[in-house]
Amino acid sequence: MLLQFIAGLFATVGYALIFNQPRRHLLATGLAGAAGWLLYLFAVSLGNGPGFSCFLSAFLVTILSQIFARVLKDPVMVFCIPGIMPIVPGAGMYNTMRAFIANDMPRALTVGYTTISMAAAIALGLLAASSLVHILTAVHRTFFSGATSKNR
Amino acid sequence: MNVDEKRVLLLALKAGELLLKSGAETARVESTTTRICRSCGIDDADVFVMPTGLFLTVNSADADHAVQSYIKRIRGARTDLERISQLNALSRQLEEKTLTLEEAEQRVEQIGREVQFSFPVRLLGAMMIASCFTLMFDGGLTDFLCSLLVGALTYLFQMKLVVRLQLNWFVETFLCCAASTAMTLMVTRLGLGDNFDPIIIGSLMIFFPGVAITNAVRDILAGDTVSGVSRAADAILTAVSIAMGAAVVLQIYGGMGGVL
Numbered sequence: 001m002l003l004q005f006i007a008g009l010f011a012t013v014g015y016a017l018i019f020n021q022p023r024r025h026l027l028a029t030g031l032a033g034a035a036g037w038l039l040y041l042f043a044v045s046l047g048n049g050p051g052f053s054c055f056l057s058a059f060l061v062t063i064l065s066q067i068f069a070r071v072l073k074d075p076v077m078v079f080c081i082p083g084i085m086p087i088v089p090g091a092g093m094y095n096t097m098r099a100f101i102a103n104d105m106p107r108a109l110t111v112g113y114t115t116i117s118m119a120a121a122i123a124l125g126l127l128a129a130s131s132l133v134h135i136l137t138a139v140h141r142t143f144f145s146g147a148t149s150k151n152r
Numbered sequence: 153m154n155v156d157e158k159r160v161l162l163l164a165l166k167a168g169e170l171l172l173k174s175g176a177e178t179a180r181v182e183s184t185t186t187r188i189c190r191s192c193g194i195d196d197a198d199v200f201v202m203p204t205g206l207f208l209t210v211n212s213a214d215a216d217h218a219v220q221s222y223i224k225r226i227r228g229a230r231t232d233l234e235r236i237s238q239l240n241a242l243s244r245q246l247e248e249k250t251l252t253l254e255e256a257e258q259r260v261e262q263i264g265r266e267v268q269f270s271f272p273v274r275l276l277g278a279m280m281i282a283s284c285f286t287l288m289f290d291g292g293l294t295d296f297l298c299s300l301l302v303g304a305l306t307y308l309f310q311m312k313l314v315v316r317l318q319l320n321w322f323v324e325t326f327l328c329c330a331a332s333t334a335m336t337l338m339v340t341r342l343g344l345g346d347n348f349d350p351i352i353i354g355s356l357m358i359f360f361p362g363v364a365i366t367n368a369v370r371d372i373l374a375g376d377t378v379s380g381v382s383r384a385a386d387a388i389l390t391a392v393s394i395a396m397g398a399a400v401v402l403q404i405y406g407g408m409g410g411v412l
Binding site: 003004007008010011013014015016017018019020021022023037074075077078080081082084085086088090091093094096097098100101102119122123126127130131 | 175176177180231232233234235236237238240267268269273274276277278279280281283284285287288289307349352353356357358360362363365366367368369370372373391394395398399402403406412
């Protein structure tokens, strides 16, 4: 578990390095990525499908990125892009390709289907978390902030 | 249109171009360029951004002046989060008037020239990606060490050789993934690594289109459907070229009698 956490952390920081992330954010992003990867492993170990686990994990990473973006005052995607990389289904894609080469069509289709559902789940997780934050800030702006009241 | 207005527009255009090339999402490019225009006194600026180009139109407040339009074609993006962060900060400073136009012009020039991490640091990043993914996909200690080597060689191959050929992104990805798979097979053939699967996955992960996936979702969510769909297509095509690169080499290896 600890090894997986460290691997997730360093993998995320690796992406942060090749994507030229601002260096003051390296640790925060690494933690978000590692947390996402651990949540994915945990969800899978509870017997959830890889798609749903990816959804949960992407959701967590996006929420963390949104929090970091507000606290550290930088665009969300600066944190989000390296953060979701550990759960991107690279292995699934590779295994699909291997099955295709081995002419094992049933396996290629099942693994390929899982891979696509994982990618879609990541997109959905991003979407759901961003929308949630969007709704919360809109509600906050509309009902709990005096600044806009004069516009109504 | 007076000289100052033109300078502001060129500044906004340059900032928008850099943002788009660095992999910012459509809504951010649009909001940053209009913020730069507005903070310098041009209220009626409209910008339309697509992943491959940027259109900026200004209707001068002065009735005598014609409408001005600029179009910028964008080619070849490289993700650079530091630039996005810096340009975002710059547009906010302009808005708060803590930065003059000259300073802003110089800053944008400087941001366009600088690369935050030197090549060795990014090389280290690529090695970290390759080796950590090998561990995450059940690679052993020897595989871990092999993937450090293969990851470094792959990134060197990409940045020092393939990039200079200025091919399109898909061909570049294809070549790099093919090279990385071939190197992995050689290394395992020499007996340095136990399984080649985790090592190959590790070094292929360097090329995964994480930026395109994230931006596609963010664009579609922001209502920029055209950009979002084209970025999604970009992500899928990149994934296909990664798989093809590895597949071709594995197929040849199998054909030459290698054990897959």
